[in-house]
Amino acid sequence: MKKTIIRFLALLAVLAGVNWLASLIFFRVDLTEDKRYTVSDATKELLANLDKNVNVNVYLAGEFPPGFERLESATREMLEEFKTYSNGRLSFQFSDPSQATSEEQRNKQYQNLVNRGLTPTNLHATDQDGKRTEKIIFPGAIVQADTLSVPVQLLKGNKISTKEEQLNQSIEGLEFELSSAIRLLANSERKKVGLIVSHTTIAPARLSDLIATIQQSYDVFLDINNPASYDGLDAILVLKPDSAFSEDEKYKIDQYVVGGGSAIFFVDGAKVDSVNLEGTYAQPLDLNLGDLFFRWGVRVNTNLVKDLYCAQILLNVGNVGDKPEIKPVPWRFFPLLNHLGTHPITRNVDAVYTRFLSSLDTVGGTSGIKKSSLLMTSPYTQILNTPAIVSYNEARKQPTPEEYQGGEKLAGVLLEGSFLSLFENRILPNDPRSASFKSKGIAGKVLICADGDMVINDVDYKRSAPLPLGYDRATGQTYGNKDFVLHALDYMTDANGLITARNKQVSIRALDKIQVQENKKFWQSINLLLPLAIIAVFGAIHYYLRLRKFA
Numbered sequence: 001m002k003k004t005i006i007r008f009l010a011l012l013a014v015l016a017g018v019n020w021l022a023s024l025i026f027f028r029v030d031l032t033e034d035k036r037y038t039v040s041d042a043t044k045e046l047l048a049n050l051d052k053n054v055n056v057n058v059y060l061a062g063e064f065p066p067g068f069e070r071l072e073s074a075t076r077e078m079l080e081e082f083k084t085y086s087n088g089r090l091s092f093q094f095s096d097p098s099q100a101t102s103e104e105q106r107n108k109q110y111q112n113l114v115n116r117g118l119t120p121t122n123l124h125a126t127d128q129d130g131k132r133t134e135k136i137i138f139p140g141a142i143v144q145a146d147t148l149s150v151p152v153q154l155l156k157g158n159k160i161s162t163k164e165e166q167l168n169q170s171i172e173g174l175e176f177e178l179s180s181a182i183r184l185l186a187n188s189e190r191k192k193v194g195l196i197v198s199h200t201t202i203a204p205a206r207l208s209d210l211i212a213t214i215q216q217s218y219d220v221f222l223d224i225n226n227p228a229s230y231d232g233l234d235a236i237l238v239l240k241p242d243s244a245f246s247e248d249e250k251y252k253i254d255q256y257v258v259g260g261g262s263a264i265f266f267v268d269g270a271k272v273d274s275v276n277l278e279g280t281y282a283q284p285l286d287l288n289l290g291d292l293f294f295r296w297g298v299r300v301n302t303n304l305v306k307d308l309y310c311a312q313i314l315l316n317v318g319n320v321g322d323k324p325e326i327k328p329v330p331w332r333f334f335p336l337l338n339h340l341g342t343h344p345i346t347r348n349v350d351a352v353y354t355r356f357l358s359s360l361d362t363v364g365g366t367s368g369i370k371k372s373s374l375l376m377t378s379p380y381t382q383i384l385n386t387p388a389i390v391s392y393n394e395a396r397k398q399p400t401p402e403e404y405q406g407g408e409k410l411a412g413v414l415l416e417g418s419f420l421s422l423f424e425n426r427i428l429p430n431d432p433r434s435a436s437f438k439s440k441g442i443a444g445k446v447l448i449c450a451d452g453d454m455v456i457n458d459v460d461y462k463r464s465a466p467l468p469l470g471y472d473r474a475t476g477q478t479y480g481n482k483d484f485v486l487h488a489l490d491y492m493t494d495a496n497g498l499i500t501a502r503n504k505q506v507s508i509r510a511l512d513k514i515q516v517q518e519n520k521k522f523w524q525s526i527n528l529l530l531p532l533a534i535i536a537v538f539g540a541i542h543y544y545l546r547l548r549k550f551a
């Protein structure tokens with residue numbers, strides 16, 4: 001009896017010691033092949049340094065098809081990881097907005113979520129009896145700290161993908177979407193972004209959605225006061241310029257990039273003032289930036305790209321009685337860019353909506369500059385060199401596939417490295433700028449997109465309200481323009497930060513449906529009988545050992 005008590009006390013002491021050591025030494029081991037439970041170092045640092053309590057309310061609860069159950073489970077597991085690293089600062093709960101005492105109450109709950117920025121999804125499913133059901137769900141979350149809240153859309157991805165692939169892309173992006181929302185609420189240090197808008201005639205209302213979105217995460221400065229330099233800014237964006245830059249302005253951009261700055265250009269290679277049925281001429285656009293781009297290793301061509309994979313426009317195709325018949329028709333001057341690079345900026349982003357796109361070429365002679373292709377057209381393209389006629393009547397014609405064999409065209413490229421100044425050997429010793437001139441500096445980043453309209457939103461003139469960036473009037477669909485710009489800014493200002501979470505890949509290990517159907521009864525029998533057989537074997541062994549010991 002005494003030995004038993006001693007053993008019991010010793011066991012308690014060992015357990016207490018193990019628990020004490022566990023409280024001092026924290027570690028987690030992710031044994032999955034694709035590291036799906038591993039969060040990035042940037043996310044861990046963000047969560048560990050939270051100075052306020054953060055609550056996440058996820059509206060994914062209830063009865064779902066297997067794909068959405070997987071999204072729900074992955075979200076719960078990701079938040080469990082977040083909670084572990086947050087030192088008790090993060091809490092979360094799941095709720096079902098369809099649970100209500102009345103239809104009126106349910107509709108009020110739905111409208112409240114829509115007003116707070118979540119987008120509903122109409123879910124269609126078929127039960128085991130073959131009955132088709134329809135349900136409105138909100139695959140999103142509200143992240144709240146103090147009195148501020150941020151909506152997070154959990155169901156994202158490229159819409160051209162299958163439903164399974166979209167759900168998998170959504171799971172891959174969970175860490176980035178949730179951590180970005182938390183950073184938005186907890187970030188005390190806001191980086192500075194300069195917008196160069198002094199060379200555009202676009203109305204401010206058509207840049208409003210982009211500017212409002214950027215202001216949520218960054219301090220925004222406009223160049224209308226013509227600053228002497230861009231020093232102190234973490235990034236600059238050149239937004240759809242339509243007039244030439246002076247040599248002094250080009251010098252400022254050159255020295256900013258050579259000094260390690262980050263610059264994003266949304267520029268046109270051709271100028272299209274207006275379009276009518278008969279047609280208008282698209283003219284080449286000279287922004288006086290060609291030699292600077294060439295120095296960096298890129299050329300923006302003065303052409304227009306027509307693509308069979310394109311957006312639609314609303315066009316009068318005839319009359320029905322005495323009323324015009326307005327229908328959406330493909331408009332090949334509005335390419336949809338869905339051939340995206342594997343870079344974190346474009347990974348799992350939806351197609352990007354463009355208008356009057358030009359093409360890019362990369363050129364040699366830029367050693368030390370890494371070039372990453374981000375945006376490409378489809379292979380079915382046609383190039384129009386300017387001047388070229390652009391006419392709405394062209395949309396009425398059935399395209400001939402033989403005319404669209406131009407192949408993929410580059411529309412967006414990222415340059416990284418130490419850039420050489422365009423003004424090397426051009427600044428004389430007696431020039432006042434020579435004291436601060438840099439011919440080659442530290443590593444910087446430049447992103448060039450050959451369409452200025454990529455960042456321009458439409459306006460609902462009836463309501464005098466801007467439409468979302470990337471919104472297509474003809475289909476009512478919102479493309480991935482905003483995500484592309486925000487991811488680009490995240491990467492340009494903090495390449496080793498939260499954007500690295502977008503590199504996560506979760507493999508889809510789909511079952512062979514034919515094999516499952518053919519061998520269904522066999523595997524059901526195995527799952528039913530094998531556990532019983534194992535229990536019976538262990539019982540027989542246990543009986544035999546007791547019989548041998550006590551017989």
